[in-house]
Amino acid sequence: MNANGDNGRGIDWDGELQMLMESSGIKLAELVRPTWKARAWRRIRGARAVGAAVAVTVPLMWATTASGAPEAAVTPVLVWLAGWIGYSVWISLGRPDWSITAHTMRDLGIAGGRAASRFYFTHTRPLRARWRAWRAARNRDRTEAASVPTIA
Numbered sequence: 001m002n003a004n005g006d007n008g009r010g011i012d013w014d015g016e017l018q019m020l021m022e023s024s025g026i027k028l029a030e031l032v033r034p035t036w037k038a039r040a041w042r043r044i045r046g047a048r049a050v051g052a053a054v055a056v057t058v059p060l061m062w063a064t065t066a067s068g069a070p071e072a073a074v075t076p077v078l079v080w081l082a083g084w085i086g087y088s089v090w091i092s093l094g095r096p097d098w099s100i101t102a103h104t105m106r107d108l109g110i111a112g113g114r115a116a117s118r119f120y121f122t123h124t125r126p127l128r129a130r131w132r133a134w135r136a137a138r139n140r141d142r143t144e145a146a147s148v149p150t151i152a
Contacts, residue, residue: 046092047089047092048092049088049089049091049092050085050088050089050092052088053084053085053087053088054085054088057081057082057084057085060081061078061081061082064077064078064081065078
């Protein structure tokens with residue numbers, strides 16, 4: 001037996017966690033994961049920075065746009081205010097580092113590409129069916145024209 005009392009096998013983290021939960025009055029048999037709706041609401045409620053930024057900047061954006069100022073003056077202000085909303089999203093996400101941001105952007109890019117591909121495939125199905133019918137008719141006409149003997 002070593003100094004840790006674990007006979008050199010390492011720490012049984014699952015057992016330790018189970019004992020801690022049971023000593024805290026949490027019964028493992030009664031644990032139920034919250035629904036996705038409840039988890040989403042918790043995340044939305046936790047994003048206070050975004051709510052505050054939107055509540056402040058959207059009226060400012062509307063007032064800036066409705067002021068009648070030239071577009072050359074309005075556009076930088078709107079971009080700056082949109083940046084504040086982006087900054088608040090970053091704060092609400094827990095200030096992720098660049099690796100987490102890059103991984104998330106990669107996942108969003110892949111998901112967006114797949115969604116666009118499914119959308120394109122679904123909405124071009126009639127066009128592809130017409131193209132296949134036209135190509136089959138053209139090939140049929142070519143083979144019929146090639147099989148007709150010519151009279152000299």
